[in-house]
Amino acid sequence: MVKFGYTILYVAEVEKAIEFYENAFGFARKFITPDQDYGELSTGETTISFASKKLASQNLSEGFLESSLEAKPFAIELGFITDDVGELVQKATSFGAVLVSEPKKKAWGQVVAYVRDPEGFLIEICTPVQQ
Known part of the structure; x- marks a missing residue:
């Protein structure tokens, strides 16, 4: 296992x-x-x-x-799931995250946004995927 x-x-x-x-x-x-x-x-x-x-x-x-904010992000991300994407994006940016992409609703219903942490790592903040 x-x-x-x-x-x-x-x-x-x-x-x-x-x-x-x-x-x-x-x-x-x-x-x-x-x-x-x-x-x-x-x-x-x-x-x-x-x-x-x-x-x-x-x-x-x-x-x-x-990783660096001055360079493009790596082709990998951390994904954090929440019920309120906008609120978590706002909280993260208030503590130093850099906004990459505002929350957007995807065709399948999921809301997704992207930020980078102070070291430049990419973070996806999203609602759960609905089955």
Whole structure:
């Protein structure tokens, strides 16, 4: 059996990243290492984790592409489901998220918006998909 356990975002400052997600989305902090180079949030079934770019460099000796608001986002996103997309977009941008796309209703009825976090990672904020 395989279970999807977590996604790790490589960030400049783990504490700041965790504070953003706590404030903007209401997630609860699981823990941060004493060196503040790794931390996790409780987000439901799957954990969002953060590792410092320094720690990532130690694990990936050939380097990695760094996320940045100055560059286009990676071809991957975090998806957060809510009943009120507009309200959550407003809350996220009030804590430093950058608006990419206003909420739009899709042909299948789902409302979807996009923001980027302060490190440049792409976040989809959406209503549940109706079956």
